[in-house]
Amino acid sequence: MINIEKTTLNAFDCLYEESELVVYGAPFDGTTSFRPGTRFGPAYIRNDFLGLETYSPYLDMDLREFKLHDSGNVYIPIGNTEKALDNIYDTAKKIVEDGKVPFLLGGEHLVTYPAFRAVYEKYPDIYLLHFDAHTDLRDFFFGEKLSHATVIKRCWDLLGDGRIYQFGIRSGEKSEFAWSDSHTIMERYTISTIKEVVEVLKNKNVYITIDLDVLDPAVVPGTGTPEPGGVGFKELMEAIHMLKDVNIVGMDIVELSPQYDTTGASTAVACKLLRELTLTALKK
Amino acid sequence: MINIEKTTLNAFDCLYEESELVVYGAPFDGTTSFRPGTRFGPAYIRNDFLGLETYSPYLDMDLREFKLHDSGNVYIPIGNTEKALDNIYDTAKKIVEDGKVPFLLGGEHLVTYPAFRAVYEKYPDIYLLHFDAHTDLRDFFFGEKLSHATVIKRCWDLLGDGRIYQFGIRSGEKSEFAWSDSHTIMERYTISTIKEVVEVLKNKNVYITIDLDVLDPAVVPGTGTPEPGGVGFKELMEAIHMLKDVNIVGMDIVELSPQYDTTGASTAVACKLLRELTLTALKK
Amino acid sequence: MINIEKTTLNAFDCLYEESELVVYGAPFDGTTSFRPGTRFGPAYIRNDFLGLETYSPYLDMDLREFKLHDSGNVYIPIGNTEKALDNIYDTAKKIVEDGKVPFLLGGEHLVTYPAFRAVYEKYPDIYLLHFDAHTDLRDFFFGEKLSHATVIKRCWDLLGDGRIYQFGIRSGEKSEFAWSDSHTIMERYTISTIKEVVEVLKNKNVYITIDLDVLDPAVVPGTGTPEPGGVGFKELMEAIHMLKDVNIVGMDIVELSPQYDTTGASTAVACKLLRELTLTALKK
């Protein structure tokens, strides 16, 4: 069992100052209601990333051609949600203020909120692209405003209507789906509209948040709440490749709970998405 | 490890008397020839069902809008196959006689036989829809007439020719496939004919039995005999949604062996099918 | 994987009003710094308790001879430590005020604090017997006063010097061991002084808290922080049996993280201790 790690992500070994994109981890799972364990996400990704080629035949690009930095994990004071989110915010804020693209590795989905907020403050005209099985549009969950189940609603508090695109959504309460009808642009079950969306958002500033449970549990069983009926890996990867036409200013991959999938396949998926997203964001 | 459970299925908390559909479990795996463990199926389903939304965006229906009851598990006297089957029969008999739809959670596939027989006695004009990787059409298995490998043959003993539709079948002895040619309507490998079948059976009384190994092992590895080359989850769910046009008078989901899939994905599949089948059966 | 449970502990099926001892669970692991999972403790114990005989040949007593109640789990609002502790306190308070012995199943060790406080308020002359691998005497941990690593220090805040007996301690910071020299009565590594301690405390009011990691990891590997060099099962059970001569007014068993031990042996240990402790407390 990995408790904690200091390893640097392979090929993300450029100095911070010289880098154009910075990965940072947030091993936080403090509001996870059922199966905890996303705190182990960044450690497993960093370890298994060594087994992945740095070259993408899909994009004919190699991570080694770019200036990338891994700044390690944000300090998470156990049991203090507010403080943990503040620390994530501070890290994201610094990266984005320094003119670099912040790429967050979760942790549970709530970590997206402070990370997104920091990026939003720099780019108030930003759009949010949200890939997930769940709506995440509750206002409260277990009595709390800040939760993995409310995180997109909190982002909407910042953005307002029409600026959030949701893909692959297949689970939520009836009221969440109803609310989304007039506040977000939601594609249920699939991500077939991505091409049109990219055309609409061409060259616009975009933040991408990928909850790995948007993928079918056959592809990523290592997550807190497996939701059968998800999208396939190739489907998601092709969608990611289309994003080269928007201006990606921030990203995250969340909800990997690697210890539930002892085969390592779920972590391998997270690693490959990390590579493809990074290269897509840096594509000229 | 769950040994046994008393939990009631979430949202199936109506009184028996008022309910229109009743779930009951049969933790029986007494004739399992290789890997035992389907006895744990009902317990895992009940536990993990709590993590599933009661609302189906696919059908725009919510379990909470219906009168549903979970009557717990049938008593299984260990080591006495006949008595176990009798108890399952008695429970199914009472439910169906009380004018409710019985929905059985296995257990191995043999539990279908007494459950189906009880429903058949009420609706002698019934059709059987069988989703499975295996033919289950042997006459004897390990010298026994009552076995998971003979269960559909036993149902045929009641129904005779032309009343059993089989889908997704991809494994069996040569003689079983040959026999089926003149006695059942079998679609091999896939379930693409379901639409036509539903049209033929429109408004007719139907019993549905789903052996989870009809799905590909990538989707449900938690089963006794994984058979690669199965159907996908969406494929099966869409087939289920089409069944709204027949008159479902009994159902079961069997062969979940949850402890083999430590990720929980297999159980999540069973839970979602339970929700979608229940709502489909109750759809007006 | 068990997510949550409603099962009642076998043989703890008396009405609350008539009971003399009440078990309650606190599935809380909010300050766990490394491996989370003690939230699953109460569920696994309740499930596996069914496999344990209610009769103890050691004490020649049977749980069925007593009036015992299982009040289920305290509601734990995820991500809100303070509120969670308040709820535990409220439950303990009610039980103890109603003249019954409260027996708490954790959860991480921090749950002892509110439970103990409620009992302490009723019995201000109480002594605390603490079985653990760790000192748990820090004043702060990760910047927080309330933590699994500070819990006995918090109890000392209530009791003051000379009222806390610690057994089996083998891990902590140098300063914690030094502090204990003048504030608690600590037996390192073993529990061989228990007989003398019981004589000193004869007929006095005592609260017992058992962190399962006091036992060697060979006996209980299913815990967050395995500490080799612990006591054996028989050693601990014999110590427990000696406690019949003190007046037990409150108890807990904490830090079972059952999912790390897939053999079920760790949970079996917790179950047997629960039986023996209950019978010892009720012995006349």
Next chain:
Amino acid sequence: MINIEKTTLNAFDCLYEESELVVYGAPFDGTTSFRPGTRFGPAYIRNDFLGLETYSPYLDMDLREFKLHDSGNVYIPIGNTEKALDNIYDTAKKIVEDGKVPFLLGGEHLVTYPAFRAVYEKYPDIYLLHFDAHTDLRDFFFGEKLSHATVIKRCWDLLGDGRIYQFGIRSGEKSEFAWSDSHTIMERYTISTIKEVVEVLKNKNVYITIDLDVLDPAVVPGTGTPEPGGVGFKELMEAIHMLKDVNIVGMDIVELSPQYDTTGASTAVACKLLRELTLTALKK
């Protein structure tokens, strides 16, 4: 864990006709009430036996010096308890009639009954030495006379009072312990009386049945019902070595459920006991 594919027990490769001791397996777990899986016992033992030296430094004897045969597994018709027991009886009968020592590998404890009966018929003056955590003295279990929980009572039906010695017993119903007081010679918890017992039984015919759960779950977690507080490995091995002074005419090792202990340690224990028992029985 499979090391290599080999079906016959290493060093048990003598022809049946020439052998003095014959191992046979009974992969039967048909009356197991909780966790099934002892059906995998013989297979795991045969596989892992290859990793064990054939030489015992304790006894300074080597299996290769003796004429040993492994006759494989008895055919177990799934779901038919009576037939399964008959087959075990037939195999044991033949071996004992041919003047060889039968050594059975279970399977659940019920397999002892037919094996013992066959040996008893040849040696009606036989004594039974029973090592177990459980009394196994019920008359009925789940309504059945033949069960893993009644097996020693069934042997008593043959032997009558004073011919059964029980060691390490620590779990059962109150009435079972009471019954044993006047019908069997039971040592609770430990096996410290073995020396005296051997003196009493010197040169007498003895059958030995070892339920692996007599060992502490720290030593053998891979069993159906772990019972903390058991004996240690060295304790049991020393007891076995003392048995060289009785005349061992039959043996079994039962209740290994190897798949619950993924470390392989439980199977390693069974293998070493098999070696030491075999050599002890053949010692002149």
Next chain:
Amino acid sequence: MINIEKTTLNAFDCLYEESELVVYGAPFDGTTSFRPGTRFGPAYIRNDFLGLETYSPYLDMDLREFKLHDSGNVYIPIGNTEKALDNIYDTAKKIVEDGKVPFLLGGEHLVTYPAFRAVYEKYPDIYLLHFDAHTDLRDFFFGEKLSHATVIKRCWDLLGDGRIYQFGIRSGEKSEFAWSDSHTIMERYTISTIKEVVEVLKNKNVYITIDLDVLDPAVVPGTGTPEPGGVGFKELMEAIHMLKDVNIVGMDIVELSPQYDTTGASTAVACKLLRELTLTALKK
């Protein structure tokens, strides 16, 4: 999971002399750079093959209609790569010289080299069909010429340009992909060109090597280096069925690391491919 102990592949029980196709195993993983374990491949396949029907409904053929032999495993001297490969070569050589089709079960991919070389020497006009996630075209790996990552380059040393067809390739270094452009015929990601390739190679001598990681990790997680984005099981099986029109003179299935997939699904895939490949090769 071991179902039953049986060393010879079920239905491959013909005498060597009379057989037309011979399976042999090479439990070698000596150059595996990350997760070892392919040494367990042949053992798991032989065990679980018993759970697979010998009849293929896809081809309407039964293994029992053919003369098949399983010659067991090649002796692998641990820690001596050269000697291990020599032994594999010798076995393959004998089989092919005796006019039979050799079918190798790995083991890591390096085992293909000696097996292929032996077949190549008999059929110097041979073509190699290579299904894999990885290019395997490095010249050196960890400083060694003989490695799982160089194996196809080594085969090219024998064959030269235009004789190697690669399918499903999705991972490698940039230089490997570049090199392949002028030396092999590579289809990236998919196997959709198989039909055309078969037409080109009609009736020609062909060796088939299947690295199981060509399949998506959702299908075969039990492999050393899971590479998301692979082909589906049906896709691969249909490709195999098309191969009936070439003259298959040698085959292998490699890189199953079964212990990483505790569900058994990965091994089930290997078993079914073994059946379908065998029948396809023998189809007239």
Next chain:
Amino acid sequence: MINIEKTTLNAFDCLYEESELVVYGAPFDGTTSFRPGTRFGPAYIRNDFLGLETYSPYLDMDLREFKLHDSGNVYIPIGNTEKALDNIYDTAKKIVEDGKVPFLLGGEHLVTYPAFRAVYEKYPDIYLLHFDAHTDLRDFFFGEKLSHATVIKRCWDLLGDGRIYQFGIRSGEKSEFAWSDSHTIMERYTISTIKEVVEVLKNKNVYITIDLDVLDPAVVPGTGTPEPGGVGFKELMEAIHMLKDVNIVGMDIVELSPQYDTTGASTAVACKLLRELTLTALKK
């Protein structure tokens, strides 16, 4: 799954130049005959070492009071045993020549040979203390001179008679035990003679090699070949504490195969031994 790691052992963060003791890892398992995986030993130890207190209450010493360095892992060229051993030798040689104590983390037991040889060359009057379940005294194993099963024989090639003390030995071939009678000083099964041995070797130069399987599998199930009947953890720790009176000039801990013990208990044992050995070696 950890593939590789760069983490530095907690509290071993002094500069190499200033350090008095240096830890180095050798993730080599190239001659492992059965279950591979000791290559993961160093990575797991480094990760889990963070969860261990740096203070030892047994010795009242803290790692932070000493100058310790962790030089990471020796480069292991996969598949080339000779080269791997050379690299280990080179690292050990440099450390010992620089006047520091080398402390090796294996890997399989063969890694001891080059490490010991380097230390022996500096201290030709050295004694070897060997804690193990196995004799490791074969001359050849699988035809190779360099093997985990021959490693102590290779050390004897350097040292000659009377300079090797073996403790806890309980497995080997008859001829190995016989050979040891006149060449090494062997204590079988236990380590009760350690006190006398230390007196004999007082202030002499000593190399200590601990094969973790000297401990009982209940304590360390995470090893390649579990051998029941081993020593307890406290027994070994007390023996280690006695070694403060010899002059420790080199050490190793080998044969941890951490992935077989998913509870983490085996790794926790290795970590605590590493702490106690380090402090004992540095005690004045």
